[in-house]
Amino acid sequence: MSDACRPDSFEGFVGQEKPKRVLQILCESAKRKNACVPHVLLSGPPGLGKTTLARIVAQEMGSRLVEVVASNLQATEQMARHLTRLKPRDVLFIDEIHGLPRGVEEVLYAALEDGRIPVIQNGYDDMMKLLGIGGGKSQPTTTMVQLPPFTCIGATTLSGLVSDPLRSRFVQVLQLEPYSDQELQTIVMNAAASMKFDVSPVVALEIAMRSRATARTAIGNLRWFAEFCEGTGVAPELAAVGDAFELKEVDANGLTKLDRVYLAILVEAGVPLGVSTLAASVGENEDSLLQAVEPFLLRKGFIRKTARGRVATQKAIDLVNGRTAA
Numbered sequence: 296m297s298d299a300c301r302p303d304s305f306e307g308f309v310g311q312e313k314p315k316r317v318l319q320i321l322c323e324s325a326k327r328k329n330a331c332v333p334h335v336l337l338s339g340p341p342g343l344g345k346t347t348l349a350r351i352v353a354q355e356m357g358s359r360l361v362e363v364v365a366s367n368l369q370a371t372e373q374m375a376r377h378l379t380r381l382k383p384r385d386v387l388f389i390d391e392i393h394g395l396p397r398g399v400e401e402v403l404y405a406a407l408e409d410g411r412i413p414v415i416q417n418g419y420d421d422m423m424k425l426l427g428i429g430g431g432k433s434q435p436t437t438t439m440v441q442l443p444p445f446t447c448i449g450a451t452t453l454s455g456l457v458s459d460p461l462r463s464r465f466v467q468v469l470q471l472e473p474y475s476d477q478e479l480q481t482i483v484m485n486a487a488a489s490m491k492f493d494v495s496p497v498v499a500l501e502i503a504m505r506s507r508a509t510a511r512t513a514i515g516n517l518r519w520f521a522e523f524c525e526g527t528g529v530a531p532e533l534a535a536v537g538d539a540f541e542l543k544e545v546d547a548n549g550l551t552k553l554d555r556v557y558l559a560i561l562v563e564a565g566v567p568l569g570v571s572t573l574a575a576s577v578g579e580n581e582d583s584l585l586q587a588v589e590p591f592l593l594r595k596g597f598i599r600k601t602a603r604g605r606v607a608t609q610k611a612i613d614l615v616n617g618r619t620a621a
Contacts, residue, residue, distance in 0.1 A: 300486040300514050301347050303354055310478040314469040322355045334407050334447040338454040339471030340590055342511030345450040353386040361387045365394035374402045375414055383443040392449035393456035400461050407464035411441045452586055473508035482510050483517050492521045494531050501536045505549045507591050557588055562615040567604030
C-alpha cells in the first residue's frame with residue numbers, strides 16, 4: 296500500500312476494530328503516564344495492515360519508527376546494532392519476527408524484558424602489550440548496555456512459528472482478521488478519493504470482492520482498475536470491472552489462475568493430497584501455498600484440511616466442472 300493511500304490515524308484506519316481499539320487505549324495510557332507503549336505482537340495473514348498500525352502508533356506517540364525485517368537480522372551483532380542505535384521513545388517494528396534465529400531472539404529477550412542487552416567487545420591486555428609479550432592478545436569481554444525506553448512491535452504471518460519465550464515477552468498479542476467485503480469497499484472508496492479516481496460504491500464493491508479479504512490486495516486491484524480505465528479510455532463503470540480483471544485472470548470470487556489450477560488438481564485427484572504434492576504439481580513452493588493460497592481457499596469453503604491432506608469440497612468440484620459455486 297502506497298503512503299498516499301495509507302491511513303495515518305486510528306480514525307482513518309478501516310476495520311480491525313478490536314485490535315485497533317486496544318492500540319488506541321495503549322497509546323492514550325502511555326501519553327498520560329509520559330511513558331512508552333508496551334511491546335506488542337501483531338499476528339495475521341499478509342496485507343491486513345500490521346505495518347500501517349505500527350506507523351500509526353508511532354505517529355500517535357510522536358515517535359520515530361524504525362522498520363526492520365527479521366530475515367535481515369541473522370547475527371546477534373546485527374540485532375545489537377539496531378537496538379543500541381535506538382533513541383528514547385522510538386518504535387522498533389520487526390516484520391516477520393518468526394524468522395529470527397534463536398541466538399538473535401535471545402538478544403531481543405533481554406531488550407524486551409530488562410531494557411538492556413549483553414554486548415561482546417574485543418579488548419586488549421594493555422600490560423602484555425606494554426611489555427611487548429605476545430603483541431597484546433585480544434581479550435573478549437561482555438558488557439551490559441542499557442537501552443533507552445522504546446516500544447517493540449513485532450509482526451508475524453505465521454504465529455505458530457513464534458517461539459513461546461519470544462511471545463511471552465510481548466505485553467499484548469493481537470490477532471488481525473481478514474476484512475469483510477463491506478470493509479474493503481470502504482477502503483477502496485477512501486483510496487480512490489486519495490487518488491482522485493471516481494468510482495461508484497457498486498464498482499468499489501466489485502473490486503473488494505476480488506481482493507481476497509486483504510486491504511493490500513484491494514488497493515492493488517483499485518490501482519490496476521484505474522490504469523485499465525486510463526489505458527483503454529473506458530469509463531470506470533461496472534461493465535469495465537469484469538474486462539479489467541479477466542485480463543488479470545482474477546474471477547468474481549477473487550480466485551487467481553494459481554487458485555484454479557490448485558483446485559483442478561485436487562478435484563482431479565479425488566483423494567486427499569499433502570501440501571508438498573500440491574506444491575510440486577502447481578510449481579510453487581510450500582510456503583507460497585500455505586501463506587497466499589490455502590488460507591483464502593479455506594475461508595471461501597473450497598477446500599478442507601484433514602489428517603490425510605487437503606480435500607476439495609463440493610463447491611470446488613462445481614467450480615472446476617463449470618457449475619455455479621454456491
